[in-house]
Amino acid sequence: MLPKVANHLIHHTSRAVIAVQNQTGHTLRNVLQLQSSSGPSTAVTGWGSSVSSGAGPHSGPGPSKFHTSSRLHSNSTGPPLSASQVRERVEKLSAFRAPSQQRSQSVLADTSSDASQLVRSGFGTYATLISTLTDRDFENYEAVRRAEARLRRRRRAAISDNAEEEEQRIASLRGDSHFASAFALFQTAAVNPNSKFPLHIYNKLLRSCAIHSNPHAAQAVYAHLEKRPDLDPDAQTFISLIATYSGSRDVHGAEQMFQKFRDASRHDRVQWSFDAIRSDPSAHASQYRQRASQMAVWNEMLTAYFRCGQPSDALNLLEQMMDSSAGEVVRPTDVPPPSPATFSCTINGFCQLGDVPTALTWFERMLQQQDSASADPYEPTRVPQRPDQATWTAMLDALADEGMVADLNRLFARWVEVAPSDGTAILSDHRDTVLAANLRFMDTRADLQQAKALELLDFLTEHVLPWSVDNVHYTFNREISRTLSQRLVMQYWNRGHQDRALELAERIASRQLQVLQHGQSQQTLDSSRTQSRIEGTRRFVTDLVTDILDVTTTGISLTHLLRLSGILADVGALHSAAFTEACLNAYALQRNSPTLALSIREWEALLDVVLSSEADVTASLNTLVDDLLQHSVDITQFSEHAKGQLVRSLSSSDLNSVRLLAQLGEPFASRYAELERAQRSPSVVSAQSFETPSSWDATPTTPVSPVSGRIDIAQSRYVGEFLPRGNKAEVLVAYERFKEGVERGIYPRSFVAARLISALGRSGEVEKLHEVYRTASEAFGSLENAKQWQTTSWFILEDHMVIGLAHAGDIEAAHAHRQRILQHGGVPSADAYGALILNVKDTTDDTTNAMALYQESQTYGVVPNIFMYNTIISKLAKARKADFALQLFQDMKARNVHPTSVTYGAVIAACCRVGDAASAELLFQEMTSQPTFRPRVPPYNTMMQLYTHTKPDRERVLYYYNALRQAKVQPTAHTYKVCTHWAALINAWGCVQKDLDQALKIFDSIATHPTTNANGPPMPDAVVYEALVNTLVTARRMDLVPMYLDRLRSSGVHMTAYIANLLIKGYASVGEIERAREIFESLQDPEEGVAAPHNHAPHQNKPQAASSVPADAPVYREPSTWEAMVRAELGIGERDRAVALLQRLQARMFPPAVYQRISGIMLDDSVAPWAPTDASSSSPSFS
Missing domain, CATH: 1.20.58 (Methane Monooxygenase Hydroxylase; Chain G, domain 1)
Structure with missing residues (x-):
């Protein structure tokens, strides 16, 4: 993402200059030409090393190579921005960089003008870009490491699904060239003999050198650092240098870097710090930092020997450390003693060499020690301590990969014993590793004896699970x-x-x-x-x-x-058709066997099978009843659920059925007696004439709901075919299918019914929503097999009632179901909170309730999903709370929730609403660079509107319009309104060209123009009148205003607050302050806490009938109206009146940000009624 964004940010937004100052520019161009003709001085190679902080090695993600291209060409025009403006844009770029697994395309091409602008803006800009690029390079490296670990675990478990997709993702991550771009920037800056970077920039570059095993680049970076008499390297510098050479299997280079470290230490030219202890609050003591830093560098050299295949040299180095006389205090010239991290490095080293037996020997020696692993990996100890969790993990992984199952099981059993006292945690991954290795061993050993196999299985059951x-x-x-x-x-x-x-x-x-x-x-x-x-x-x-x-x-x-x-x-879980058939076939074969003896639980299970059958349930039930009677089964021992199934399923007119139920007492005993009398005296009463007693379902022995039926997997698929994404017609089809099933006593699973509820709510079918909710609640309360599933089903239904009712607009009812969930110890889902936030009613500060809901969700530990993030960010954007929106945007990326086009659209709109063009540009570039980006029209319209109204820039508008067409997105009416609306044409002639006559001529031609739809809304519309009034104000021709206002009213067009804003400004500018006051006071205030209606053009997807406003409807003040009036009063020196207006504004309970913005005008001594404002440019709404 970032290289491309950086390039576009500077190339397009900053419009960097071509020329550079004096000889510096010529020198720079010469260097760049040299680079482009001969290539860079160092090849930036791929991922083949480890990056460590002295605590132990990590395998690099694997080999891949790429080369940076430093061809920097110039094709930008326009005046240069100031250094501070360039820095501002680059700092924006840095601020937006957040940990994320999303990547962008690699850098396209820097330009010499970009580089020139950077030189002029100072090396702080270089540092920001290099830091950003190398951070992303490291994040990609970490993402590859995690992805490869996932792939290894899945392969161990013999799961091959999605392996190809994961490999493609890894290849994509490795293909990103962030380091290439960072190093090219460094080379460009290094040409200047006065270039100075802070130490962390050198270290980040060296970290990337280690990631890519690029000793040539590392040498160039370190050589530049060595020339700095004012800056000493730290321990991390040498850790990365050693790791770079060991990654390329150059042991001599690693030794040279290690010797440089020792020489620098002797001359007191090392800062005692490295990455692993920077954020450790316990590592502030200088003695500790010095000792830990020494150990970390020595540990890295120990690791380097192992990586280069020289374990003997590694052991010699370890021997030196064990023979050291240093203790808690390690002087710069001392050999540091070993620490727990040192012994972990040794075991890791043998494992990576493939010498697992030797690693196991060392590990078992550690396991025999009495002292548990220290929480501090850099505590000096000449005697190994017990293994820490990282060492356990490395050892188990190595044994599993080598197939050493006996040793693996023995060690794991030992770990289970000592883990509580050692303070180590056995995680799910560890258990999976042992299980996978043993199962693979049993699958591949055809000669494995049954007794041994059973022994292994019992071990896995009792000790590993x-x-x-x-x-x-x-x-x-x-x-x-x-x-x-x-x-x-x-x-x-x-x-x-x-x-x-x-x-x-x-x-x-x-x-x-x-x-x-x-x-x-x-x-x-x-x-x-x-x-x-x-x-x-x-x-x-x-x-x-x-x-x-x-x-x-x-x-x-x-x-x-x-x-x-x-x-x-x-x-x-439901019975599949195949399983039900197998059960019924086995039952048919064994039911007449004299040895048939089923337990109560087995009879209950058989009842479940019979009821789930898709065949003739009645015949199977009758057979089951006969067998229950024949074997004298005491159904009073059945569970309440099974009793309820019998009561609901058996016929009240079948003698055997009622005879069986008579065991349950009343009313079944009386019913049985009546049926017996009917059978003996058929002339007296017919068995078919009996009705089911009303008290049947109320028997105390079977306290169940009167719902009869079963949950069916086929019905779940049938009803859920179009859910949850179906259109309204498909949702209604699902509803009819649900009703048909209910009539036959067949119900879908609870989550299908819940999805139908929320889908009906989205479709506005509130009555049907409540019907499904009532039916499903009754059904699942009696049909679910166990209490916990009833509870879960209830929570799912309630959760989707929140979603459905919120989307249907019944917010109070939605909150009632939300409260029910909370009162019963549950928590609404992220989708439920998202729906509530989405449908919060618009108010002056419409984010208050939305943020309250968001904070509540976080209090209860809800993990936001993309829908929830999108809704809350959109609310913040509409309220112009860009800072909060960006904060949540960063939060979602930190949580690995990938932003969508909707997310980007919302946060871009937030920036545009507050006029932050640099951030909006950056976000737009980030959005379009995402691999999963799907172009949508709103962000393009928003950017065009930004550069049409807020920060007029014709080239930028056309740039985004062309980008829209290149993305094959169909422009909307709003797109054309921004680009080619009559208002834009009038504004161009009247305000830009100052040709009032031409502007009026265009205005008069609109009504009869061929493009004007006679059956459409009145034209000219309010937006055109706004442009015309703005033209009259600019020309100081307020004498013409009354005539055009009369035409506005007579044509049926509703005046807006934005037209009033211009009138206030215009009359104040020609000294007619009373007319300005009259206009202000003629407007009305909306209800407190409610946004002013009727001032914005309707969205293009709304029907005209729903969006038209009567011409005589009240005109409501916007915040910008108050601002215009305050400016008008201050412009004529009426400060007291301005203060009075602010007091009225404050009483209206506007958001603090709105009040502070308007009240801030009081601090501006240059206030005048014609001071530039955005009052007249606020009217078009963001699409």
Whole structure:
């Protein structure tokens, strides 16, 4: 992003000059020509090294090479900006740089005029750009490192999905040339013998040299630093230099840099600091910084020896450190003693060399020590301490990759024992590593004995899988953990241990539920995060069932199938058609067996299977009832849920059904007696004549809702086909499908019903929304298999009621459901808060309620998504709170939420509203450089409007118009209004060319012009009249104003506050202050806290009937109207009247920023009624 933005920012916005001053410019051009003809003096190579801070090595992302091009050409015209203006723009660029995985295209081409402008603006500008570019280079390196780690973990777990996409992303990150651009800037600046950079710029350049393993560039940077008698390098300088040479496997170069460090230390030419301790509040003591810095450089040299394949030299260096006589105080000439980080470097080094047995030997020696790992990696110790968490991670990864499963398991079991006392944490990634290595071992060892395999499986079950529920750890929103757990269960199953496989599956599912319950009780999980973990748990069980059905060809016993059915019920997952068929077939084969003996839980599971069948449910139920009676099953032992299923499903007219239900007591016992009498005396009463008693559903033994039916996976897909993104017609189709299913007793899953609710709200179908909510609430309250799923379903429905009602405009009802969620210990989702914020009613300070909602969401730990960020940033933009909008914009990028075109449009609009063209330009360039950028018309219109009204610049308007067309975006009416509106033409002739006659001639021709639609709105419109009045004010022809105001009223056009602003300004400028006051007082104030209506042109997508305003409607004051009147009073010296106006303004409770802006006029001694304002340019709204 940044190289391209920097280029465009300076090239297009700054309009850098071509000429440079005196010989400096000629020298610069000569150097640039030399660079472009022969290439740069150093090749900026790709990613092949590590960047460390002395704490240990990190593998570089891999080899790729690119070369910078320093061809700088000149093609810009226009007057140069001042140095301060250039610096301002570059500082803006730096301010917008935030950690993000989003990248832009590489730099296009710098220009000599750009470089000339930079030279004139001082080396601070160079420093800012270099810092920004190298920071992004480092962020890309870190992003590659994380992506490669993810890829390794997925490959270990045998998950190949999305691997190609991840590799492409890594290749894209490596292809960015931020360092090439930074180094080119450095070379350009270094030509000047007076160039001076702060130390952190040198270090950032050297850090990038280490990332790209580029010793030639590092040598150039360090040589420039060495020539600075006023600046000493620090420890980080030498760490990066050593890492650069070791990355290119140049051990002699690394040794030379190490020797330079020792020489500089002896001459007291080293600053004792490095990156790892800069932000450590405990590292302020000078003795500590000196000791830690010494250790860090020595550790880096130790790492360099290992990277260059010379472990003997590394051990010799370690021996020197262990023989050191230095202690807590390390003098510059001393050899530092080793620290925990030193021993970690040693183990890491052996692991990276592939000498895992030696690393294991060292690790076990550390493990035998009595002292736990120190929290300070630079605490001097000649005796190794116990491994810290990073060392554990490196050792386990190495053992797993080498397939040394026995050692891996032995060490992991030991870690489980010592982790609490050592203060180290065993993370989900560590458990995944051990599981993946063992499962790969069992899959590839055909000769593995069954006893040994069972021993391994039991070890993984009891020691590797976590069983604690105290923290939200190892949950199945993690695909790797879910997949590995599933494979572990299948290992038991495939090796003939079906009972143990099902027991493990039950334990895993139960633990997942307990973790979620604990997370909800501790309010560490909001509804969206809970839902993702619920869906992961259901996915685990359903995928496991599918795998078992696929691999079992000889048939599965009914008992095993019913246990699987019970697990499905526990997690709230649906029965697939294949599973239901398998269960019913197994039941048909075994039901007549004399050995059939099912437990209560198995009978309940069988009931679930029968009710989920897509075949003849009635026949299957009758068969089940007969078997329950035949085997004398006591249904009073059934769960309340199962009892409720029986009550709702069995016929009140079937004798056997009522006989079975009679076990539950009244009213079923009385009903059974009546049916028996009817059967004995058919002439007295018919069994078909009995009606279901009204008290049937109220029996105390089965306190369930009277809803009858089942949740069906096919119905979920059928109803949810168009959700959540369907248009109104598709949403209504989904609603009809929902109703049809309800009539047949078939319901979709809760999240499908919830999506239908919110979709109906977006479509304005409030009545249907409430109908679906009532039906779904009743259904899920009785049909869900377990209490926790009922609770989750309730929260999901309530959450989508907030979303749906907010979008439908019923904000009070939406807040009522929000309060219900909070009162019951839940938290609304980011989508719910986003919908509430989006639909906050416009007020004078319409961000107050929006920010209150945002702050509440953060209090409850809601992680904002892109929709929520977009809505709150848009609200801030409309209120001209650009600083807050930019702050949230940076926050979202720091949280790795990728901005969309909507986001950029909102934040660009925020900058434009406050006249910050530099920031708007920068953001626009950043937006268009995103790989996922999809052009939309509003940002282009906003930029054109900025340069049409706020900061008139015809070239910039045409630039953005051409960019719009090049992006193949269709211009809107607003686009043409900005570019070619009659108002623009009148303004050009009347205000710019000062040709009043031509302006009036154009105005008079509008009504009869062929382009004017006779059936459309009145033309000239309010915007044209505004341009005309502005022309009359500019020409000081206020005598013509009354005539045109009469024409405005007679043509049915509503006057706006912006026309009034110009009239106030115009009359004040010709000394008619009373007329100005009359106009001001003739306007009205809107309701307190409500934005003034009718002053802005309607959006082009609104129907005309909805947007037209009667000509005699009141004209309401805008903040700019108050500003115009204050300026008018001050312009004639009426300061007291201006103060009185400010008091009235303050009483109106305008936002502080608005009041401060207007009151700030009082401090301007140059105030005059004709002082430039934006009052007349505010009317067109941002599209």
